[in-house]
Amino acid sequence: MQFEVIAKCHTTRARVSRMNLTHGVTMLPTFMPVATQAAIKGLTPQQVEALGVTLILNNTYHLNLRPGMKVLNQAGGAHKFQGWHRNLLTDSGGFQLVSLSKFTTITEEGALFLSPFTGEPTMLTPEESISIQHSIGADIIMQLDDVVSSLTTGPRVAEAMERSVRWLDRCIKYHEGSGKKSTQNLFAIVQGGLDPHLRHQCLDAMIQRKNDISGYAIGGLSGGEEKDVFWRIIKLCADKLPEDRPRYSMGIGFAEGRNFLLHLLVCVALGVDMADCVFPTRTARFGVALTHAGPLNLKLSKHEADMNPIDKSCPCPTCTDGTSRAYLHHIVTHETAAAHAVTIHNITFQAQVMGGARDAILSGTFPEYLRSFFAGYFGDGGYPEWCVNALRSVGVDLLQDHPVNLIPGSGAKWEYAN
Ligand SMILES: [Zn+2]
Structure with missing residues (x-):
């Protein structure tokens, strides 16, 4: 293995590295x-x-x-x-x-x-x-x-x-x-x-x-x-x-x-x-798509006539081919094609989140990346207190510019709001 740290965040302990293994390079x-x-x-x-x-x-x-x-x-x-x-x-x-x-x-x-x-x-x-x-x-x-x-x-x-x-x-x-x-x-x-x-x-x-x-x-x-x-x-x-x-x-x-x-x-x-x-792939099979605005439960009837894709800005084949939320709602959990479509999206979303984190660490903007991710994901619904505490320990204040309530414990209260 060749392992090389390429960049370190100036605020947190995050870093970008290149791990070269027998079957190619994986960026971390x-x-x-x-x-x-x-x-x-x-x-x-x-x-x-x-x-x-x-x-x-x-x-x-x-x-x-x-x-x-x-x-x-x-x-x-x-x-x-x-x-x-x-x-x-x-x-x-x-x-x-x-x-x-x-x-x-x-x-x-x-x-x-x-x-x-x-x-x-x-x-x-x-x-x-x-x-x-x-x-x-x-x-x-x-x-x-x-x-x-x-x-x-x-x-x-x-x-x-x-x-x-x-x-x-x-x-x-x-x-x-x-x-x-x-x-x-x-x-x-x-x-x-x-x-x-x-x-x-x-x-x-x-x-x-x-x-x-x-x-x-x-x-x-x-x-x-x-x-x-x-x-x-x-x-x-x-x-x-x-x-x-x-x-x-x-x-x-x-x-x-x-x-x-x-x-x-x-x-x-x-x-x-x-x-x-296992969550991104498992939840996909149950009809939940991950997005920057939080998880999207495609089983809900509010999607039955929604012709928008899961996420307009997502580069995955499901979203760029114009597969609508309405169609996914129609087939989700019934047809294996729905599991394919949503799994492809969720793995892409996950890769985008991590790729975005690496880019932000490289460009010295990781604290801003964290703040904007949380703001998009939770809106004004409050942040899990432990996340706020954890990120404060490495110099990032999530509540800066975005004062919201703190949810004690695991933050599970928020989980079913969407
Ligand atoms: Zn997508």
């Missing part, structure tokens, strides 16, 4: 669409590539179960299997294992679980996780970590953090001996729950191993914790992580629905370079 900060089963739901890989997406995410746990490593090895890896020519990131499988299997037992050796297909006990060790990711052939691979929910308290949090460091060492060792180091890049995952002391300990240990690590992820968040705690942990980690490594915030805004966009922009301002979320 970026948002990664999620292709759990080696497919972005609703789109072909050619369509995704044509939209300018350069990095997507596949799930190791799912691909290991189906089609399985034998088929992936025969195909020559997941890139060839799914016809994807650009960069690919895989998770380690640990998160799915813990969240999907009721019967997972964590031991020092690895995670023992019952296969959902055969019911047989199966052990996922750190070495096995890296081996599977080698077969998949992703450009970025993740260490196996010991995952606990962000709401877990007590000694289990420290145990999981310390084990994640030990498992990182096993992943590094296995990866070193594999001959895959020149084409696949290993990322560490910082754990430590919501405890700043544990996070610092984990960061210290993982930063010591920097020479064996291509990048860092911040894990163990977005599990229902208070938003004011969420951003403080992101900030603590992003502040301490090395400048010369990409920083990936995992699964942000997973449970936040429409507010995930705010998580994304706040994380960028705090110094995060990469993030993933």
Whole structure:
């Protein structure tokens, strides 16, 4: 991996960088669409590539179960299997294992679980996780970590953090001996729950191993914790992580629905370079288009005779071909064509938001970009207080020139207003 920071925001911690991987250049900060089963739901890989997406995410746990490593090895890896020519990131499988299997037992050796297909006990060790990711052939691979929910308290949090460091060492060792180091890049995952002391300990240990690590992820968040705690942990980690490594915030805004966009922009301002979320593609299938004025629920009858496109200024094929809101309202959630059309729009919208952020960082106008994004997205409906607090911590006052009410908590009150 070649990683180069090109520009830094003068106010916030945001930065623009160029990450050169085996399958080309990805400019950061970026948002990664999620292709759990080696497919972005609703789109072909050619369509995704044509939209300018350069990095997507596949799930190791799912691909290991189906089609399985034998088929992936025969195909020559997941890139060839799914016809994807650009960069690919895989998770380690640990998160799915813990969240999907009721019967997972964590031991020092690895995670023992019952296969959902055969019911047989199966052990996922750190070495096995890296081996599977080698077969998949992703450009970025993740260490196996010991995952606990962000709401877990007590000694289990420290145990999981310390084990994640030990498992990182096993992943590094296995990866070193594999001959895959020149084409696949290993990322560490910082754990430590919501405890700043544990996070610092984990960061210290993982930063010591920097020479064996291509990048860092911040894990163990977005599990229902208070938003004011969420951003403080992101900030603590992003502040301490090395400048010369990409920083990936995992699964942000997973449970936040429409507010995930705010998580994304706040994380960028705090110094995060990469993030993933299933929301833009998932919500598209339920008939919700993302726009700068907030999400647009195409199922609502107010769109039934609206001949405007989703967004007149959007460059996506759906909007430029003149597909009307009325037509989308007519077919949405009934016809697969609607899922295609809205997914294309949402992925483009997401790429535009991140591209706009990169341009603003490059031109020194990122604070203005944030203020205008929030003003457009919320209007006078009030801002989530945690966003205002988080951005104040890096020198941006959202309320400057736009005094509105603050919505305490997650900002969820606003969520269903549109
Ligand atoms: Zn569009």
